[in-house]
Amino acid sequence: METLKNLQGLVSRLEEKSPFYQQRFKEAGVAAADIHTMADFEKLPFTDKSDLRNSYPLGLQAVPDSEVVRIHSSSGTTGTPVIIPYTAKDVEDWAIMFSRCYQYAGMTNEDRIQITPGYGLWTAGIGFQAGAEKLGAMAIPMGPGNTQKQLQMMVDLKTTVLASTSSYALLLAEEVARQNLSGKLHLTKGIFGSERWGEKMRNRIETELGIELFDIYGLTEIYGPGISIDCPEHQGMHYWSDYLYFEIIDPETLKPVPMGDFGELVISTFKKEGAPLLRYRTHDITRFIPEPCPCGSVHPRHDRIVGRSDDMVKVKGVNIYPGQIDEILKNVDGVSSEYLATVDHKEGKDCVFLSFEILAGVDQARVEKEVKNSFKSRVGLSIIPIASPMGSLPRSEKKSVRIVDHRFA
Numbered sequence: 001m002e003t004l005k006n007l008q009g010l011v012s013r014l015e016e017k018s019p020f021y022q023q024r025f026k027e028a029g030v031a032a033a034d035i036h037t038m039a040d041f042e043k044l045p046f047t048d049k050s051d052l053r054n055s056y057p058l059g060l061q062a063v064p065d066s067e068v069v070r071i072h073s074s075s076g077t078t079g080t081p082v083i084i085p086y087t088a089k090d091v092e093d094w095a096i097m098f099s100r101c102y103q104y105a106g107m108t109n110e111d112r113i114q115i116t117p118g119y120g121l122w123t124a125g126i127g128f129q130a131g132a133e134k135l136g137a138m139a140i141p142m143g144p145g146n147t148q149k150q151l152q153m154m155v156d157l158k159t160t161v162l163a164s165t166s167s168y169a170l171l172l173a174e175e176v177a178r179q180n181l182s183g184k185l186h187l188t189k190g191i192f193g194s195e196r197w198g199e200k201m202r203n204r205i206e207t208e209l210g211i212e213l214f215d216i217y218g219l220t221e222i223y224g225p226g227i228s229i230d231c232p233e234h235q236g237m238h239y240w241s242d243y244l245y246f247e248i249i250d251p252e253t254l255k256p257v258p259m260g261d262f263g264e265l266v267i268s269t270f271k272k273e274g275a276p277l278l279r280y281r282t283h284d285i286t287r288f289i290p291e292p293c294p295c296g297s298v299h300p301r302h303d304r305i306v307g308r309s310d311d312m313v314k315v316k317g318v319n320i321y322p323g324q325i326d327e328i329l330k331n332v333d334g335v336s337s338e339y340l341a342t343v344d345h346k347e348g349k350d351c352v353f354l355s356f357e358i359l360a361g362v363d364q365a366r367v368e369k370e371v372k373n374s375f376k377s378r379v380g381l382s383i384i385p386i387a388s389p390m391g392s393l394p395r396s397e398k399k400s401v402r403i404v405d406h407r408f409a
Helices: 002-017 020-027 049-054 088-104 125-136 147-156 168-179 199-209 322-330 364-379
Strands: 068-073 081-085 112-115 138-143 161-164 190-191 214-221 226-228 236-240 244-249 263-267 281-286 313-315 318-321 337-347 349-358 384-390 403-405
Touching: 002 020, 002 244, 002 263, 002 403, 068 088, 068 112, 081 088, 081 244, 088 226, 112 125, 112 147, 112 349, 125 138, 147 168, 161 168, 168 190, 168 199, 190 199, 199 214, 199 322, 199 337, 214 236, 313 349, 322 337, 364 384
Parallel strands: 112 138, 112 161, 161 190, 190 214, 337 403, 349 384
Antiparallel strands: 068 081, 214 226, 226 236, 244 263, 263 281, 313 318, 337 349
C-alpha cells in the first residue's frame, strides 16, 4: 500500500532527523520499526499547535541551517507564534501545489491575478505569487488594504483573477457597486481562502463582481494556502494526496470518524523537509467526500471547512459553530451574508445575541421571528435576534470575527 509506505518513510525520517520528534517518540515509547500497518500508524502521537509554540523559535527544524532558505510564521495573535523553516525543495513543492490549484480553477498563463492577502512572515501573499509564477500567470502583488488603489489597478491592469479573503472581496464588491465600476472590470474568477464563508456571502460576491468563486485551503504549519481547492464542479475540495495524508477524527475521542462524517482534520506531510509534521491537528472541521468527483480528478476530496473545534462556543450545553449560523441565515429570505453572534451572561444566565443584516424593504419583525425559530429548531437554543440595515456591521480587510464570547472577558 503506497500510503503506508509513504507514512513509514516519514516516520523513519523524523526518527533520524527531527530532534522534536525524536523526543516525542521517546516519550511515547514508539519507534519507526514498530509501524507495520495503518493501525500501528494511528497509535502514533498527535502534534498540536501548543507543541509547536513550545518549540519556538526553531525547535521544529529537521535540517541543517545551510538547507533553510526561508521562514514563515503564524500570526501569533493568540500566543507565541509558530516559526516554520522551509528548504528550497519545500518552496518548490509548495509552488507546484499552488500552481495545481490554479489549474483546477481553470487559470492559464494568460491570466492576471491580483493578490490582496498579506506578505511578510505570513504565508498567504507569497504563496499566491509563487503559484502564479510557476503557472506563468501575471502576478499583481498588491498586498492588503488601500482599497481605492486596488480598484484602480484592477481596472487599469485588467485583472482577471482576484486572490483575497472573502471578507475583503465583499468590501471590494460593495465599493465596485458604489462607484459603478462593474462595466470596467475584466474579472472572471475569485480564489478565496483564510476564513470560512457561507452561501449568502458567496452568492453576493459572485453576483456583484460577476465572477466564479473557488475555495482554497491551507495553513502555515502545512506549507501555507494551496494544499486543496475546489474544482469547477464545486462539490468539495481536492487535496494533494501525493504530498499530504489526511485523517478526520472526533476531536473529543481522537478516534477516526466514520467515512463521510464531520470531524477534525489531521494532516501528515509526506515530503516536507524543513519542518515535517506527523498527525498535526488543524482544529478545522470538515469531512471526506468518498464518491468520485464528476470532474474526473484522481485526487480525493474533503468538504468545505465548516468551522474550527476551537472557535466553537458552548452555550447551555449546546455547541455552536459559525457554519451552523451560515446554514440558518442562507435559508431566510431577505437576510444578507453578514452576521455577528455575541455570547454573554445576563441576569444569571447565558444568552446569545445574533446580529445580522437585512435587505432594504424587508419586514424586520418577520425576519427576526423566522431566524429565532430556525435557530431553536436546528441548533436547539433560543437566541435574541437583532436585524439591522445593510452595511451596519463592520467589514474587514482580513478575517471577519463571527462569534464573540464575553462571558469570560
